[in-house]
Amino acid sequence: MSHYCPHTPEEIREMLAAIGVGSVEELFAPIPAELRAKSFNLPPGMSEFETFARMRQIAADNDQELTLFIGGGCYDHLIPAVVDHLSGRAEFYTAYTPYQPECSQGTLQALFEYQSAICRLTGLEVSNASLYDGATALAEAAMMALRATNRHRLLVDGCISPFARAVLRTYLANLAVDIVELAPLDGLLNREELAAELDDRAAALLVQYPNVFGCVEDFGAVATQVHGVGGLLVTAVYPVALGILKTPAEMGADIAVGDGQSLGNPLSFGGPSFGFIAARKALIRSMPGRIVGETVDRNGTRGFVLTLQAREQHIKRHKATSNICSNQSLCALRGIIFLTAVGRSGLAELARLNYDKAEYAKTRLAAIPGVTVLQTAPTFNEFTVSLPQPAAPVVAALLEKGVAAGVPLGPYYEGSDNLLVVTVTEKRSKAEIDTLARTLKEALCS
Template sequence: MGYSPNTPEEIREMLAAIGAGSVEELFSSIPRELRAKSFDLPPGLSEFELMGIMREKASTGGCGITPFIGGGLYDHFIPAAVDHLSSRAEFYTAYTPYQPECSQGTLQALFEYQTAICRLTGMEASNASLYDGGTAVAEAALMAFRITGRHQVVLDESVNPFYREVVRGYLASVAEQVVEVAPLGYGSDFDMLSGTVTGETAAIIVQNPNFFGTVEDFAALAEKAHQHGALLIVCSYPVALGLVKSPGEMGADIAAGEGQSLGNHLSFGGPYFGFITTLKKYIRNLPGRIVGETIDKDGQRGYVLTLQAREQHIKRQKATSNICSNQSLCALRGMIFTAALGRKGFEELAALNYDKAEYARGVLSAIDGVSVINAGTTFNEFVLSLPKPAAPVVERLLPFGVAAGLPLGSYYPEMENTLVVTVTEKRTKTEIDRLASLLQEALWS
């Protein structure tokens, strides 16, 4: 039935050692009236039938569709080594490395991850992962509250709307105010953002590239924030950082975001990982697990969970965060991904994303009445303006096996005729050309 190995004979021996007459007797401390009123589940199955059910569910899993969609999650190539190495049971069937001597594998890998994510974001300190992009940005805001002692944030509306929703939920009971600033030309409204920062502001939260794919430089905004004693939080897309200026290079105080693009499968929404990095001076304000280097009694190098006095199992309600389980295995995948591609391969990957998207911008905006309307540079996604509402067009192309883009109307009501088109390195020229001809047909025939 399940995975309990003891035979009836062994169970009898064990009960004898306990001095109990039956297994049921062990539950006698539970009052009768508290017993389950129902437990209505079907009988069990074997692996064989289970996989039949699973295959059927996966067959209507949208896997056959060619995605020109992102929304913060990207269909990137994942080297086979990432799957194989992260499937080592010594990694995936271990738990939080509370006992460092028999957990050096996980600990060293997480230390390497912390290094990779610091180098990528241009920052100095990282934790060992958070849950996802939205919760990472929310934790970054809470961290800014702790650092500044202020409880107001300015949130750029060109930050992913899913993340903004999570941020609002996380901050609802602790923030005095979340001021949202509308975008301008599918980019940040720098004048408005600068004008909204005051001596009460804990942080400005921006995203780069933003939800519309626009790439910007926030260095001046960082200065502006710092003049008011506020922090700059930059939400980043890791693959873009192979080409785009890093948060650290812009003077950000905290970088946070979704790590999925680093070697994690789309998997219908998770598991992925959130990342958060900061400057050394703020390290004690980081939420979650942090791995640190040390030595053993013979002077050998080793790794341990450090600064645990910030954490819930010690500090309880005074902890920097409630986080206990994180997304360690997904962060490990991220580490292996960056090492598999390496310094040069990662840079090439980002360049290829940019080039594919530039090619797609060209062929799509050649369609009558269609144009790319981001004011500035984009990375691997861009906003396409159509001569009519975008949602029905996207719907019409789905039966052709193409998800043409994410219509913006549901998230920004005034943008009904627009959609964000995402083009990763996996989209071939043939697929892009086909999208163009399908779109042409949907609009004009």
């Protein structure tokens, strides 16, 4: 944590004289000259009023009126007012890591309820108190599988978000792990390639639903295959979609992960968010981070404590499952407030709205000459369209008209320059979807 120390020039001179240094610059002499700042002579400070005025001026340079059809991991969902109100309360907003349970029962109970909600959402038995984001949660799940099976080979579906796969490779770069990426087949897991690669060396298969193309698959049969060779199935999931889709547990998953941004957290230029992870109870001692447990005090009163803190701050370093030193507890708190506010039936209704609006958008875009909607599997609120020309310049043209049309897949998949992933959440109105269709048709015909 940094602090602002408002020392006067005279006070600075007195301190420098006391330690026998002629200038502030001399304090940094041990640092090579080419690595040093050219000058520490900062411009005069501005008043609070002037600072806010300048910040508003800078913010006004951003496009603030875009209609968003972009997904790919971050989603433009409604956030109930209660989420901001409760998460902004001082006892939560300023709370630090709850090492002292006698002082932290409110935070601990909130995290306990969060874990319980994640277990209900995924159908699995245990959850930790959150992780940084969905991509790092996937990497942590992969390392869980490596530890639990004592194997060194991972099979990774190429339909997983390319951003998450990049984080996974970074996490495992210095470990003796063989990562086998399975090339997508028509926007789905290539099951023939899986059968050829799957053997008793595999620690786990990593999959995602809905996947990067928006497609939804049932991995029940795949789970049976993986378990047949002693491996684990890790599923990355979109939590809002679980309002109407099968849970990871129902598909036979051993570990489920995802990004909680869609649960009450704003887009905020890509963060912060939180990652969630849940697993079968047998894997709990391989789970990273920390877990909040329920107990009773000596008077029999219900209470909450941190338990199974399998990180290097609490146990011998070589036995730690992770070096996670903190997490995204405030964002996770927003997640449990959101889930509590919408409730079980509300989440199903929210998911249905996303599905129905995306289906309407499909019909509107499919009616445009030259545009084809990928129809190899059901989708949730994201779907892939093939355009008659490269997608990137088309997206750029629509941005000029205030429409963020989606994510071009060309940079991430060879031969996919014409493919565009479009996302439709509950916030998109019929008029906005019609505007997307109209502006896209105009851009393609111009």
